[in-house]
Amino acid sequence: MTSTKDSILNSAEKLFAERGYEATSLRAITTAAGVNLAAVNYHFQSKNQLLRALFTRGMQRLNRQRMALLDSYEAEYREKSVPPEKLVRALIEPMLDVTGNHSKGSKVFGMLLGRMYASPQGPLADILVSDIEKFSERFKSALRRTLPEIPLEDLFWRSFFAIGATAHTLISSQLIGIISHGVCNPDDREAVIEKLTAFIVAGLKAPAGSGIKREKAGQTGKNRRGR
Amino acid sequence: MTSTKDSILNSAEKLFAERGYEATSLRAITTAAGVNLAAVNYHFQSKNQLLRALFTRGMQRLNRQRMALLDSYEAEYREKSVPPEKLVRALIEPMLDVTGNHSKGSKVFGMLLGRMYASPQGPLADILVSDIEKFSERFKSALRRTLPEIPLEDLFWRSFFAIGATAHTLISSQLIGIISHGVCNPDDREAVIEKLTAFIVAGLKAPAGSGIKREKAGQTGKNRRGR
DNA sequence: GTCTATATGGGGATAGAC
DNA sequence: GTCTATCCCCATATAGAC
Structure with a gap:
């Protein structure tokens, strides 16, 4: 009860x-x-405080799971750097609640979280920012060790884009069934997380200068590969 | 006046x-x-219709710009496939209004658009979906020609993730200044578009099977493989 | 702790003079 | 086309009995 x-x-x-x-x-x-x-x-005491209580509860649970995953990976790889796939999974997997073994609220909370990411002016921007800062501190150092050749600025930007891709997935994954005319199945969460992880990892690893010329005619010719 | x-x-x-x-x-x-x-x-006639009028106006202008860019690239590359950098730019650049040569509303509309992408249940989900469908038809075929080795399903997913990264950038790019402690400058739109493009292109090009193993260390248990 | 009843304000929308 | 005045509903929040 x-x-x-x-x-x-x-x-x-x-x-x-x-x-x-x-x-x-x-x-x-x-x-x-x-x-x-x-x-x-x-x-x-108010609608706003209800949201805050709710959000705090969810974030604590979420970050506990993420930290635990990070810890286990870092232990596993000891002094060697943790591969980016693992880092990304540690962040994403708890949000999408792949295993389904936590109290069933998780997936719902992921959607709420996505909404909050998408509303920086919203009623709890402060919580969200402080949380991102706290967490990204830990994530950032892991990333730097794993991808030392990427400039810090790019790591920030790419993490930011990764958050966006994830938030979008959390909020509107149902859309893709429609858009793809059934080719993609948003309810196969295991597939979703694999594809999202692959996308993000590739984005994180992109060659630094990126070989993308913005004047005229492309010339991607000189693309040294990123792996 | x-x-x-x-x-x-x-x-x-x-x-x-x-x-x-x-x-x-x-x-x-x-x-x-x-x-x-x-x-x-x-x-x-109503608040809702105001939004619709507004949104329709913005989408028409935006899509006209995007189509024009796509056209020019396709003309430029003739029978050869347009490089993905160009395709992505054709989509993104008008949203971020890099050049600033259109009526100044554009950047604002980009932010609104980002919000709409992030609210699939919102008051104009129908417009948005029909628009995405219409547009993605064109974009999809260009992408297939450019990246024939990527399965269709992955192209859909990755385009979807790309939309998410972009929407997030449109809505909350101010956040990154805070999070990065000034390392990243969200107001340098030219830099933003370059970094976002690089990220998305790398994600689109990611190797298909992606080489990402998900067993181990998380104890995800009875993992059937998703492919 | 839980309920009914109500205070108080803001919201979208409209009627009708000008 | 533009204004004032107003309708009416629904919102959050609280007072106070049980």
């Missing part, structure tokens, strides 16, 4: 994820949770 | 882009535009 407080958290998580924060009313949440409207202001 | 109707469109575009659709009131729009509240319902 789940408590009133948890029912609210779970329903709110689901609805915020599906419809967004502004478009979700407390009434919708309490109705879905089967609790009284006033309960939300009793347990939390 | 801009008409009342255009003032509304411009202010709405700006505010929707900055704060999102739900979080923006018609009162905020009309105040910013310096027009009367009732005008918005006179010229458009």
Whole structure:
């Protein structure tokens, strides 16, 4: 039996994820949770604080999983640098909840997280930024060891792009079924994570100057390969 | 002198882009535009229709630019396949408005577009999907010619990820200045577009099977392979 | 802790004078 | 086409009985 407080958290998580924060009313949440409207202001103080509580809960769980994965990889590779595939997986896998062995909220939270990434002006930009900073500190040093030939600036940018690709996947993966006319199946999460990881890793490893000329006529001719 | 109707469109575009659709009131729009509240319902019929008008206007302009770029590249390379760098640039450059030679609304619209991509449930999912479909038809065939060794399914997925990276850049590029502690400058749009293009192109070109093993170390257990 | 009832405000939309 | 005034609904939040 789940408590009133948890029912609210779970329903709110689901609805915020599906419809967004502004478009979700407390009434919708309490109705879905089967609790009284006033309960939300009793347990939390406001809609905003509800979101913060919710988000904090999710981020802690998520980052615990990611840190554990990173730890295990670093232990596994000892002094050698962890291959980028592993690093990327450590970040992404918990968000997509591939194994499904955590409390089922995870996938929903991933979608919410994607929304938050996509709304930097939103009601909890501060939490998100501080969290990214804290986490990226750890991730950045691992990446630098793994890809020492990539300039720091590019590592930042590419990590940023990777976040974007991931957030998009979390939010709108259902779209790809439509766009691809069924060729791609967004519900095969194992396939999704593999493809996303491959994409990101390739992007991270791209040759530094990138060989991309922006004046005239391409000339990709001189592309030294990135691996 | 801009008409009342255009003032509304411009202010709405700006505010929707900055704060999102739900979080923006018609009162905020009309105040910013310096027009009367009732005008918005006179010229458009509802808040929703205002958004649609706005979005349609922007998409037409954007796609005209993209098509023109694609055309010029295809003409340039004649029967040979257009290099992926060019294809990607044709998509991205108009969104980021690098040259700055179009009416200044473009950059703002890019941000709005990013938001729409990130809200598939939003009030104009239908427009967005139909537009993506229409456009991706053209882009897909160009991509297939350029990267014939990549399976169609992967091309779809990777284009999807590319959209995500781009949308994220459009919406929250300001974040990277903070996260990178000033190492990255989000306002150097020429640099942004180069780095984003390099990232996407590398992701598109990634080796097909991708060589990414997922067993070990995470104990993902009974992993059937996804291919 | 949970409920009913209500306060208070803001939202989109419209009627109708000018 | 533009304005004022207003309708009406729904939102968050709270007061206070149980």
